[in-house]
Amino acid sequence: MVTINEEVKNQNGITLHLIPNEKFKTVNIVVKFKARLNRESITKRALLPYVLQQGPSKYPSRKELQIALDDLYGAVLSIDGGKKGNHHILSFRLEVANEKFIPNESSIVEDAVKLLNEVIFKPNTKDQAFNESIFNRERETLRQKIKSVIDDKMRYANMRLIDEMCDGELFQLHVHGYEEDLDQITPEDLYTYYIELLQEDQIDVYVLGDFDSNKMEKIISPIIEQEKRTTSVKNDVEEESTSKRKEPREVVDKQNVQQAKLHIGYRTNIRYQDAEYPALQVFNGILGAFPNSKLFINVREKNSLAYYASSRIESHKGLLLVFSGIAPENYQKAKDIIEEQMKAMKEGDITEDDLSETKELIVNQLLETLDHPQGIIEMLYQQVIAEKELKPDQLIEQIKNVTIDEVIEVGKKIQEDTVYLLTSEGVSANE
Known part of the structure; x- marks a missing residue:
C-alpha cells in the first residue's frame, strides 16, 4: 500500500503541508x-x-x-x-531540481522559493495598478479563451448542461469568467x-x-511569513439548497453541427466527504468511466x-x-439506451466480475496518480476542499472493500436532473 506522509502546520494564517518523499528527484511547491x-x-480570478x-x-x-527559471536548472512555473x-482555486506550481543531486549547489530550492514568492506577492505594478500594456494584452488572451469554448463542441455542451442544471447555483459560474x-x-x-x-483567500x-x-520549513518561510496576513480564513463546504426536479x-x-452532443446530468446527493463516496466511484466506474463500462459497451x-x-x-x-x-437522428434511441444503463445499475444488474474489474481499474488509476508529485498534491488537497481527512491509502482501501449492495444503495440516491442536446439545425429532437 502506498503511504503518503503529510505534515500539516498552520502559521500566520497559512497552512503548510510538508510531504517528504525520497522517490522524486525534484522538489514541487504548490501554493493554492x-x-x-x-x-x-x-x-x-480567471484573468489573474x-x-x-x-x-x-x-x-x-x-x-x-x-x-x-532557466538559471534554476530549468525550473518550471x-x-x-x-x-x-x-x-474557485488559484494554483501556483513550481517544480525545481533538488540540490541534493547536483554537486556544488546548495541554494537552488531556496532561490526557487524566493522567486515564487516574488511571482505571487510582488507583481509588476505601478501606482496600485497592474502594468497596463500587459493587462490589456492578457485580457485579450482571456477573451479569446472564452470565445474558443464554442468551437469545442464537447466542452460547450458540458458548459451548457451545467448552465441549465445548476441555474442559480454557484457551480453554474464559468471558470474562465465572462466576456461581458x-x-x-x-x-x-x-x-x-x-x-x-x-x-481573504484560504492559502x-x-x-x-x-x-x-x-530545513524546508525555514526555506519556505518567505511565503508563509507575509506581514499583512494575520488570520486563517475558513471557507465552508456547505452546499446551498438546490431545487429538486x-x-x-x-x-x-x-x-x-454534424455530430450531436447528448449530455445528461444526474444529482448523486453524495460528495467527497460522505461515507458513500468510495461506492459512488465504483458506481460511476461500472456505468461509464472505463472501456468495460455499461455505457461504452451498450451505447x-x-x-x-x-x-x-x-x-x-x-x-x-x-x-x-x-x-x-x-x-442527430439517433437522439431518442441513444437517450433510451443510456437511461436503460442507469436503470440497470439501480436495479443491481452488476456481476462480481463487473465489480472486481472496475475496482481494480479505479485503484490502478489512483496509484498512477500517486506516481506523480502533482497527482499526490491534488489528491491531498481534496481533503482541504471537503474539510475531511481521507488519506489516499484510506480511499484506496475503502474502494477495494466496496460491495455490490453498497453500489446499489448509491444508485437509489441518484436522480436524473437535466438532459441536454446540442444538435444540428433542422433536426427534431424527437427523431
Whole structure:
C-alpha cells in the first residue's frame, strides 16, 4: 500500500503541508488560494493567472522570468485557476531540481522559493495598478479563451448542461469568467481584487520532495511569513439548497453541427466527504468511466449509437455527468439506451466480475496518480476542499472493500436532473 506522509502546520494564517518523499528527484511547491465562487469576482480570478505569469516586479517580462527559471536548472512555473464544488482555486506550481543531486549547489530550492514568492506577492505594478500594456494584452488572451469554448463542441455542451442544471447555483459560474465583464475591468480593479484575495483567500502551501522537514520549513518561510496576513480564513463546504426536479428537464440547442452532443446530468446527493463516496466511484466506474463500462459497451459497441459514451462525477458538487456524441437522428434511441444503463445499475444488474474489474481499474488509476508529485498534491488537497481527512491509502482501501449492495444503495440516491442536446439545425429532437 502506498503511504503518503503529510505534515500539516498552520502559521500566520497559512497552512503548510510538508510531504517528504525520497522517490522524486525534484522538489514541487504548490501554493493554492481558495475562495467561494462569486459572480462578481470570477472573471478577475480567471484573468489573474494570465497577468501574473508575465513576470513580477523584479522580472517584469515573460522573457526575464523565463531566464530566472532557466538559471534554476530549468525550473518550471505554471499558474492556473479551476473550480471544485462551490469554490474557485488559484494554483501556483513550481517544480525545481533538488540540490541534493547536483554537486556544488546548495541554494537552488531556496532561490526557487524566493522567486515564487516574488511571482505571487510582488507583481509588476505601478501606482496600485497592474502594468497596463500587459493587462490589456492578457485580457485579450482571456477573451479569446472564452470565445474558443464554442468551437469545442464537447466542452460547450458540458458548459451548457451545467448552465441549465445548476441555474442559480454557484457551480453554474464559468471558470474562465465572462466576456461581458472584461471591458469593465481595469488594471486598478484587478490589482484591488488581487490585494483582497491575498487577505481573504484560504492559502495552502504544499512542498513535496526528498528533503528534511525542519530545513524546508525555514526555506519556505518567505511565503508563509507575509506581514499583512494575520488570520486563517475558513471557507465552508456547505452546499446551498438546490431545487429538486420532479421530472428531468430537457434542453435542446441547435447549431451547425454534424455530430450531436447528448449530455445528461444526474444529482448523486453524495460528495467527497460522505461515507458513500468510495461506492459512488465504483458506481460511476461500472456505468461509464472505463472501456468495460455499461455505457461504452451498450451505447457505443453493441448498438453503434455513439462516437463516444462515458461518465464522470463531480466529487465536490455531487453530480454525475454522462457524455455522448451521436448522429442527430439517433437522439431518442441513444437517450433510451443510456437511461436503460442507469436503470440497470439501480436495479443491481452488476456481476462480481463487473465489480472486481472496475475496482481494480479505479485503484490502478489512483496509484498512477500517486506516481506523480502533482497527482499526490491534488489528491491531498481534496481533503482541504471537503474539510475531511481521507488519506489516499484510506480511499484506496475503502474502494477495494466496496460491495455490490453498497453500489446499489448509491444508485437509489441518484436522480436524473437535466438532459441536454446540442444538435444540428433542422433536426427534431424527437427523431
